[in-house]
Amino acid sequence: MHCLNLVEAHHTANLLRSAGIRAEVRNTFLAGAVGDIPFMEAGPQIWIDDRQDVELARTILAEASQVASGPDWLCEACGETIEAQFAQCWHCGAMKPFSHDA
Ligand SMILES: [Zn+2]
Known part of the structure; x- marks a missing residue:
């Protein structure tokens, strides 16, 4: 349902699982297609097992993005610029530093 980088994808899948939705990350190591597909579309995606959970998943993600107020870091x-809701750099894996700003 989303094109995400790997760390974001796992964060998102964990968030959904914690709400009781069976979600998994796929295309994590998509082989052979990168030449034909724009890079972002070859990235990991969140797949929801149960169609009925998709709307709930969207709601959860929308709420999560609101809860994660604050600037990108x-x-x-x-x-790398990281969105506020992530505590870890998706690019190099470094943890978010303690906030310097208000
Ligand atoms: Zn980094």
Whole structure:
């Protein structure tokens, strides 16, 4: 349902699982298709087992993105911009530094 990087995908899947939705990350190691498919579309995706859970999943993700208020943060290790709801850099795996800002 989403094109995500791997860390985001696992965060999202865990979030959904914690709400009782059977979700899994697929296409994590998609082989052979990268040449034909734009990179983002070859990335990991969240798959919901039960169609009936899809709307609930969307609601949960929408709420989660609202809860995660605050600015995006910059990874001190690699300089990547990370969305506020993630506590770990998707690019290099560094943990979010303690907040310097208000
Ligand atoms: Zn980083």
